[in-house]
Amino acid sequence: xAKTRRRWGRLIAAAIAAVLVVACVGFAAYVSNPYRADETAxxxxxxxxxxxxxxxxxxxxxxxxAFVPENAxxxxxxxxxxxxxxxxxxxxxxxxxSRGVLCxxxxxxxxxxxxxxxxxDGAMQAFxxxxxxxxxxxxxxxxxxxxxxxDHADVVAGLVMLAAYPAADLSGAxxxxxxxxxxxxxxxxxxxYLDSRERWPQDAxxxxxxxxxxxxFGSYGHQKGDGEATITPDQQWEDTADAVAxxxxxxxxxxxxxxxxxxx
Numbered sequence: 001x002a003k004t005r006r007r008w009g010r011l012i013a014a015a016i017a018a019v020l021v022v023a024c025v026g027f028a029a030y031v032s033n034p035y036r037a038d039e040t041a042x043x044x045x046x047x048x049x050x051x052x053x054x055x056x057x058x059x060x061x062x063x064x065x066a067f068v069p070e071n072a073x074x075x076x077x078x079x080x081x082x083x084x085x086x087x088x089x090x091x092x093x094x095x096x097x098s099r100g101v102l103c104x105x106x107x108x109x110x111x112x113x114x115x116x117x118x119x120x121d122g123a124m125q126a127f128x129x130x131x132x133x134x135x136x137x138x139x140x141x142x143x144x145x146x147x148x149x150x151d152h153a154d155v156v157a158g159l160v161m162l163a164a165y166p167a168a169d170l171s172g173a174x175x176x177x178x179x180x181x182x183x184x185x186x187x188x189x190x191x192x193y194l195d196s197r198e199r200w201p202q203d204a205x206x207x208x209x210x211x212x213x214x215x216x217f218g219s220y221g222h223q224k225g226d227g228e229a230t231i232t233p234d235q236q237w238e239d240t241a242d243a244v245a246x247x248x249x250x251x252x253x254x255x256x257x258x259x260x261x262x263x264x
Contacts, residue, residue: 034111035121040233051090056097062128065090065105065121068127074248075102075130076160077120077127079113079137079145081218086111088218089138094238099245102130113137113144120148124155130146134248136160138217139187143167149175158251160244162217163188165196176251180240182212184227203251204252207243212236221232 043049045065047058059066065086078093080086086107093103104123109115120135134157137145142164142181149159150168159170159177163185170177177200211230215223217240219233229236 003096006159011036019188034083034085035081035088035218035220035223037085037090038219038221041085041088041090044143044219045087046093051094053094053098053236056094058094061104062122063107064122064126065107066123066126067093067103068110069097069100069102072100072102073129073131074100074134074157075104075123075127075132076134076136076244077104077106077123077145078160079106079119079135079141079148080108080111081138081163082113083111084138084218084220088220091219091233092240095237095241096244099241101245101248113141117144117148120145121154132157134158136162137164138162139164139214144172149173149177150159158248159201161246162240163214165193166199168239169199170201171199173201175201175246176205177201178205178244178247178251180207180209180217180243181228182209182214182216182229182236184211184213184229186225186227187214187223194261205247205251207247209236209239209243212239 044051047053055069057068059068078089080089086105089105094104097103106119106123124133133155134143135148136142136159142161143166146159146161146166147168149156150170151177153173156175158175161177161179164179213229214226216229216233216236
């Protein structure tokens with residue numbers, strides 16, 4: 001009987017080990033092939049080519065990439081989308097920085113924001129001269145940024161969600177939020193997005209970019225399952241930067257937009 005129990009114990013241990021190995025191999029395969037920042041993104045990250053600017057200084061601060069306009073008093077700690085290289089968001093953040101917002105792009109372990117949800121802490125510590133800090137992100141990065149905002153409501157001035165929605169309940173939050181999405185987004189779970197509205201802060205603005213998709217908030221090519229954008233990436237970055245900068249300067253200017261007005 002004792003031998004039988006030991007044999008079953010060894011079999012169970014072997015089975016658990018096998019499951020763990022398969023899980024580890026699967027996870028390794030999952031994270032080993034992220035969406036890479038393309039040439040446009042790398043130029044923006046290096047402050048080169050058409051993105052070279054006298055108005056915005058690009059700085060490497062530890063593992064973060066900062067886009068620093070002169071005398072900025074407002075900052076955004078930005079979380080990349082899941083399995084997307086952080087530098088892919090350099091063109092968008094360059095444009096937002098050119099509108100006076102100091103932007104810090106947080107690089108994530110294995111390109112997954114869930115592995116460093118408090119990355120915004122480092123951004124805020126690196127630039128103590130900033131008076132008001134917003135947090136935000138794209139897709140999964142936006143979800144994690146919303147979690148950070150929920151846990152740090154005392155230091156967050158507002159939340160920026162690009163093709164994202166909160167998992168945390170922010171309905172009682174004192175800070176405002178903005179949600180920006182494209183009409184051609186084929187990745188965002190639209191029903192879950194609609195259902196999440198009851199968890200948004202009461203002071204929330206929704207901006208719908210006609211012709212925009214999921215992938216073009218960054219610069220990493222076409223994401224699997226996404227719709228075909230009918231505007232250029234540059235136009236989507238410009239429209240997004242305009243919407244976010246305008247909202248930061250006057251978050252109470254208008255409320256949520258009805259998505260039905262955009263053909264949804």
